[in-house]
Amino acid sequence: MPPGPIRCHDVAMAPAAARSMLAAGSVVPLLGIGIGLGTVGGSPADSAAHAACLVAVAIGWLLHHRDRSSPVAPALAWSSAAVSLVALNDTLAASWYTDGPLPLASLSRHVWAGLWPVNLAGLFALLLVFPDGRRRGRYWSALPFAYALAVASMALAQWDAQQAGGEVVGESSPLRSAAGLVGIVLVAACLVSAVISLVLAYREGGERRRLQVRWLMLAGATSVLLLICGWVAEALGASIDAAYTPFILSIVVLVPAAVGIAMIRHDLFDVDRILGTGGSWLLTLAVSAGVFGVVVTTISRTFGAHAGLSQASAAFVTAIVLLPLHHLLVTLVGRVVDRDRHVAIAQIEQFAADVRSGVRQPESIEEVLREAQGDPDLALVLRRPDGQWVRLSGEAVGAPDGIRVEVAGDLIAVVELGWDSARARRRIADLTRAAWVTIEVSRLRSVLRDALDEVSASQTRLAEAAATERHRLERDLHDGAQQRIVATGMRLRILQRHVGGHAASELETAVDELEQTVRELRDLAHGVRPIRLSDGLHAALEAVRDASPVPVSLSVREPATLDETRRVTAYLVISEAVTNALKHAAATRIEVSVDDLEGRVLVMVSDDGVGGVLAPGPTALRDRVLSVGGQLTVRSPAQGGTTVTALL
Amino acid sequence: MTDALRIVVAEDSLLFREGLVRLLGELGHDVVAAVADTPLLREAVEEHRPDVAVVDIRMPPDHDSDGARVAAYIRSDHPSVGVLLLSQHIELRHCLELIGQPGFGYLLKDRVLHLADFDESLRRVAADGVALDPQIVQALVRARPTPGLGLTPREQEVLALVAQGHSNAAISTALHLSDRTIEAHMRSIFTRLGLTDDGSTHRRVRAVIAYLETGGQPSGGDPSAR
Numbered sequence: 001m002p003p004g005p006i007r008c009h010d011v012a013m014a015p016a017a018a019r020s021m022l023a024a025g026s027v028v029p030l031l032g033i034g035i036g037l038g039t040v041g042g043s044p045a046d047s048a049a050h051a052a053c054l055v056a057v058a059i060g061w062l063l064h065h066r067d068r069s070s071p072v073a074p075a076l077a078w079s080s081a082a083v084s085l086v087a088l089n090d091t092l093a094a095s096w097y098t099d100g101p102l103p104l105a106s107l108s109r110h111v112w113a114g115l116w117p118v119n120l121a122g123l124f125a126l127l128l129v130f131p132d133g134r135r136r137g138r139y140w141s142a143l144p145f146a147y148a149l150a151v152a153s154m155a156l157a158q159w160d161a162q163q164a165g166g167e168v169v170g171e172s173s174p175l176r177s178a179a180g181l182v183g184i185v186l187v188a189a190c191l192v193s194a195v196i197s198l199v200l201a202y203r204e205g206g207e208r209r210r211l212q213v214r215w216l217m218l219a220g221a222t223s224v225l226l227l228i229c230g231w232v233a234e235a236l237g238a239s240i241d242a243a244y245t246p247f248i249l250s251i252v253v254l255v256p257a258a259v260g261i262a263m264i265r266h267d268l269f270d271v272d273r274i275l276g277t278g279g280s281w282l283l284t285l286a287v288s289a290g291v292f293g294v295v296v297t298t299i300s301r302t303f304g305a306h307a308g309l310s311q312a313s314a315a316f317v318t319a320i321v322l323l324p325l326h327h328l329l330v331t332l333v334g335r336v337v338d339r340d341r342h343v344a345i346a347q348i349e350q351f352a353a354d355v356r357s358g359v360r361q362p363e364s365i366e367e368v369l370r371e372a373q374g375d376p377d378l379a380l381v382l383r384r385p386d387g388q389w390v391r392l393s394g395e396a397v398g399a400p401d402g403i404r405v406e407v408a409g410d411l412i413a414v415v416e417l418g419w420d421s422a423r424a425r426r427r428i429a430d431l432t433r434a435a436w437v438t439i440e441v442s443r444l445r446s447v448l449r450d451a452l453d454e455v456s457a458s459q460t461r462l463a464e465a466a467a468t469e470r471h472r473l474e475r476d477l478h479d480g481a482q483q484r485i486v487a488t489g490m491r492l493r494i495l496q497r498h499v500g501g502h503a504a505s506e507l508e509t510a511v512d513e514l515e516q517t518v519r520e521l522r523d524l525a526h527g528v529r530p531i532r533l534s535d536g537l538h539a540a541l542e543a544v545r546d547a548s549p550v551p552v553s554l555s556v557r558e559p560a561t562l563d564e565t566r567r568v569t570a571y572l573v574i575s576e577a578v579t580n581a582l583k584h585a586a587a588t589r590i591e592v593s594v595d596d597l598e599g600r601v602l603v604m605v606s607d608d609g610v611g612g613v614l615a616p617g618p619t620a621l622r623d624r625v626l627s628v629g630g631q632l633t634v635r636s637p638a639q640g641g642t643t644v645t646a647l648l
Numbered sequence: 649m650t651d652a653l654r655i656v657v658a659e660d661s662l663l664f665r666e667g668l669v670r671l672l673g674e675l676g677h678d679v680v681a682a683v684a685d686t687p688l689l690r691e692a693v694e695e696h697r698p699d700v701a702v703v704d705i706r707m708p709p710d711h712d713s714d715g716a717r718v719a720a721y722i723r724s725d726h727p728s729v730g731v732l733l734l735s736q737h738i739e740l741r742h743c744l745e746l747i748g749q750p751g752f753g754y755l756l757k758d759r760v761l762h763l764a765d766f767d768e769s770l771r772r773v774a775a776d777g778v779a780l781d782p783q784i785v786q787a788l789v790r791a792r793p794t795p796g797l798g799l800t801p802r803e804q805e806v807l808a809l810v811a812q813g814h815s816n817a818a819i820s821t822a823l824h825l826s827d828r829t830i831e832a833h834m835r836s837i838f839t840r841l842g843l844t845d846d847g848s849t850h851r852r853v854r855a856v857i858a859y860l861e862t863g864g865q866p867s868g869g870d871p872s873a874r
Contacts, residue, residue, distance in 0.1 A: 478736035479706065482757075483661050489761045490667035494674050497763075511761055518758045522737055535740050 012069040012133045021074035022060055025081035029053040032088045035102065049087065052249065056080035056256035063263050071129040076259050079122030080252050086119050097162075114158030117151045117187050123255075127194035131212040131262060132205075135197055143193055150186030153179045207340070211423070212262035214271045214337065218278070219258030223250045225282065272338035273426075280333040284326045292318045341430060344372035348434040355438050362442040363392050365435055369415065372431055377418020382443040383411055392442060394450070405432045405439055413439050456629055460565075463627040467565040470529040477525040482518055489514040529568060537567055537594055544575050545592070548582065552590045559596040566648045569628050570594060570603050576621055577605035577644045585609020585642055597647065606643040611636045621646075653699040653774050657682040658689040658715065659734070660707045664757075668702065671760065675767050686714045693722055693729055699774040705735040705743075716742035723752060730773035734760070738784055748811065748856045753779030769813065778813040778856065785811050799840060806833045811856045 032050030036043060060077030063070060093112035096105040124147055128134055134141070157180030202213040226247040233243035292314045299310035334342045351368045354360040366380040381389050381400040389397050402416040403425060415428050432439065489511050496507040532540040538556040545552040562570075574592055581587040587607035595602040613636035621644065625632040630648040655677050659665040662684075669679045681692035685708040693701055701722055705715035716739075719731040723746060732753040733743060746752045753773040759781055760766045769779035785808055799807065809819045820830045834855075841855055 475711075479661070482736050483664050486757050486761065487661070487663040487667040489758070490664075490671045493761055493763055494670055497674055515758050515761055525737070532738065539740070 013071045013074075015068035018064055018068065018071065018074050022057070022064055022077050025060065025074060025077035026054075026057050028081045028088060029057060029084040032084050032091075035088065035091055046087065046091065049248075050084050052252045053080035053084040055253050059256045059260040062260060066264060070263070071133050072126070072131060072259065072263060075122060075125040075129050076256055077122075079126045080256065082118050082120075082122035083252070086115050089115050109162075110160050111155045111158075113161035114155040115151070117147075117154050117183065120187070120191065121147060121151065124190055124194050126259070127191075127198050130198060130216060130259065131201070131209055135200070139193075140197065143190055146186055147190045150183045150190060153183030153186065157183055208266060211266045211271060214275055215258045215262035215266065216255070217337075218271055218275050219250070219255045221275075221279070222254055223247060226250050272341055275337040276330065276334045279337060280326065280329040283329045283333065284322065287325060287329070288318050288322055291321055341427060344427065344431055345434050347372045348431055352435065352438055355441070362438045362445065365438045365442055366392050369428070369431060369435065373417075373424070373428055375418045375424065378428075379416040379418075380413055380439070381416060382413045382439070382446060384443070384447055389414075390446060392446070394446060403428050403432065405436060407436055407440055412436070412443055459627045460629055463569065464565045466627075467529075467568045470568065471564070474525045474529040477521055477528070482521045482525075485514050485518050485521070489518075530571060533567055533571055537562070537570060540571050541574060541592060541594070544571075544578055548578060548590065550582065550588055550590060552578065552592060555591075555593040555595075557596050558594060559599050559601055561599050562601060566601055566628055569624055569630070570601050570646070570648055573603055573621060573624055573632075573644070573646050574605055576618070576624075580618065581605070581607035581609055581642065585611070585613075601646075601648040603646040603648065604643065606641065608641055611640040611642050612638045613642050653677045653770060654696065655679050655770070656689065656692045656696060656698045656701045658684070658686070658692075658701065658707060658718075659704040660684045661704075664704075668760065671763070672702075675763065675770075677770070685709060686718045689718055690721070693726055697726065698729060700730040700732055700770055702732045702734060702770075705733050705739055713739060713742035716746070719743065719752065720746055723749065727751065730776070732770060732773050732779065738781075740784075747780065747784075748778060750776040750778060753813070754784055755779065755781045756783060772813050778811070780812045782812055799837060803833050803837050803840070806830060807837055807855065810834075 029050040032053070033047045036045075036047030036050060056079055057077045060073045063076065064073035067073070089108045090112065092102050092105045092108040095102040096109040125144070128140070128143060157176045159176070198213060198216070202210055205213070227244075230243040230247045234240060295314035295317050296310045299313050303309065331342075347368060351360065351365070355362050366378070369380060370376055370378045379391070379400075379402075381391060381397060381402070383389055389399055391397060400414045400416050402414045404411055405413040405415065413432075415432060417424055417428060492507050492511050492514070496504050496511070499507070530540045530543060532543055537558045538554070541554055541556060545554055558567075574594075578590055578592065581590050585607050587609035590605065590607045593602075593604045595604075613634055618634075621634075622632050625646045625648065628648055630646055633645045634642065635645070636642040655672055657665060657668050657672070657679055659668060659682070665682050665684065669682050672679050680696040680698055683689050683692050689701065689703065689707075692698075701719075703715040703719055705713055707714050715733055715735075719733055720743070722729050722731050730751045730753070731746075732755065734755055734757045736757050738756070740747070743752075743754060747754060751773060753769050755766070755769060759769075772779045805823065806819060809822060814822070816827060816830045816834065819825075820827045823830070837855055
């Protein structure tokens with residue numbers, strides 16, 4: 001049994017006392033059955049009624065077995081046993097007036113009519129002690145004595161009175177009338193106090209006690225409903241037995257069953273939902289009937305006695321109001337009897353609305369679920385389309401075990417509960433139903449984030465590979481082709497010294513050609529990767545500056561940790577931006593700056609040209625910068641001037 | 649041609665090395681050793697004590713600026729051996745401190761095709777002079793003014809040619825000026841740089857060094873410190 005709330009104000013009872021009371025409560029219905037079956041005055045129907053009372057007694061024993069000091073067990077047993085006792089007394093008393101009086105009949109006939117408050121004594125005790133024992137305090141401990149006094153007063157008031165055909169026949173006197181009045185008032189006061197005690201227990205109790213009380217509320221409400229049905233049935237002409245049998249059965253079977261469930265497995269079913277649904281349907285029924293009646297009456301009064309018209313209209317109106325009315329009532333009743341769930345779902349819905357309006361991130365869903373569920377250890381594990389399980393932080397985990405969240409048959413997430421119970425499972429199922437959109441969004445965002453990370457990483461790898469390749473190509477050109485050509489030139493030069501005349505001048509031309517080719521190759525290699533980059537960004541940029549026909553001012557502060565890829569990128573971005581400024585902007589001066597921003601490179605190229613370059617700037621530049629995970633901004637107002645800024 | 653120089657060639661490409669050896673032979677020089685990597689170059693220099701070592705800047709084992717590092721070693725440990733670095737392209741990282749110092753030259757490889765210039769450069773380096781490729785000087789100083797020195801454009805032009813290692817006569821030819829004008833410019837340069845005549849050729853070298861130090865250094869910092 002899960003641990004209950006600490007009993008701070010509840011009075012338990014001695015196990016021995018509880019056991020004795022249970023035993024006594026067991027004997028009464030058994031006696032009733034025996035007398036009903038074995039005597040002339042009794043009947044099998046009476047025996048069946050006594051047997052039904054055994055249900056509560058049996059559940060009482062079960063509860064006692066679970067918790068030996070719980071006063072609920074004997075109180076529950078006596079809620080039926082007391083009824084059984086009064087019925088037994090009726091049988092005994094009635095037999096006095098027959099030919100074969102039963103034993104004790106002479107005694108019981110005196111209290112025949114006056115014993116009726118005993119019927120309610122068990123229920124009174126049950127209300128007083130359910131679910132965790134009697135409340136502390138003088139007032140509450142005095143109540144049982146007050147009830148005993150009420151029973152005694154009623155017995156005195158109707159001493160020796162007889163019951164005949166439902167009427168009480170007996171002498172009357174001022175003393176008896178006074179005793180009767182005292183008895184009635186005391187019974188009413190005690191019952192009201194007992195109900196108040198239960199309400200207080202509900203209001204002061206934790207979640208568990210509230211759930212337990214709700215079970216009793218459910219059974220009580222059903223009994224009241226059945227009682228009302230009984231009245232209606234009786235008014236419609238049903239026999240008293242047929243009309244009230246469901247009510248009696250609910251009292252002797254349903255209430256004990258509900259108490260048993262509440263005490264042993266309070267989270268067996270979702271009593272909140274049953275109460276909420278049942279209550280709201282009941283109210284819907286009543287209000288619909290009211291609407292129907294009002295419409296029928298109004299129309300038939302206004303238009304005369306057109307029964308067909310009025311009924312059709314009433315049906316129409318009722319049909320229209322039925323569904324909206326029901327929704328309204330579900331919400332209203334839900335708020336009252338199933339407050340926690342409604343508050344929790346409202347929290348989730350508020351969160352979803354916040355996410356829609358951009359106030360909160362969908363990734364906060366785990367915190368919101370924890371709060372709504374009241375479970376700080378709750379964990380949300382998302383299932384990615386590739387079947388991998390991840391937390392919201394992106395951390396990969398093994399296949400989790402918990403409440404599945406599915407969308408259109410697809411498993412998208414699992415909620416691991418810190419505090420697991422049938423009730424917690426139902427609650428989280430409700431919450432995830434309300435939250436599935438945000439869960440799905442955070443799942444897809446996690447997938448998207450990873451994909452973007454992957455794209456960015458692969459871009460960077462490509463950029464690195466390209467930088468390495470440029471370096472290799474440049475070396476190949478210098479050390480391969482260029483070297484070979486110069487070597488050939490040397491051979492020609494040697495040859496030239498040994499020939500004369502026309503051949504010598506031909507060779508001169510050939511060597512000149514070769515030299516030209518070497519220069520071209522050098523320029524080509526420079527375009528692939530400026531060799532002066534090896535001497536640092538500044539050295540390479542000086543070459544850019546010197547090649548420019550307009551003044552270029554240089555300010556270079558190169559980070560010490562600059563890698564080859566970013567160095568090449570920075571160089572290429574600057575030389576492209578300078579080229580653009582010269583080609584398209586008709587600039588008259590260009591400023592180039594390279595700055596160290598805590599290990600990152602801030603590159604800035606600004607000109608005084610025509611401006612008006614459209615955002616987001618030249619594609620080639622953007623691609624270069626993005627390939628190393630950098631950011632590019634191009635500011636180019638129409639009135640002139642362009643500034644290209646790249647953060648690498 | 650004057651007397652033959654004793655030369656060690658260090659070049660990893662067989663084709664280029666053989667070409668160079670034959671070319672130097674053709675120029676009347678005596679190639680005492682031709683090696684393909686830096687350890688062998690050190691050995692050859694120690695063994696032969698040549699007049700000049702012609703060294704490729706990129707060589708095994710690292711294929712980085714190993715040639716420049718060995719050049720620095722040769723210049724400090726064997727001052728009698730001149731070093732002429734050859735490179736496919738301008739690469740200054742490891743030889744900035746050598747540039748402008750006597751007995752050191754740095755040429756682009758295709759410069760060897762101009763046999764007369766090449767021969768002259770070799771001889772200058774062997775005679776504790778300077779031989780710098782015009783492109784390298786350009787890369788160092790560019791055509792910008794060097795405000796730190798306070799030279800006139802013409803003086804800078806002259807000094808740039810001096811930095812390349814040219815004699816006054818060669819400069820006067822190149823600039824179509826008389827020898828006397830060049831001498832006047834040189835005196836003005838020495839005065840502006842505060843170099844007194846101590847009777848040695850070192851004044852000329854110091855002028856070049858001062859020029860290269862100011863002109864060769866980027867405004868953002870000292871490249872040799874990288």
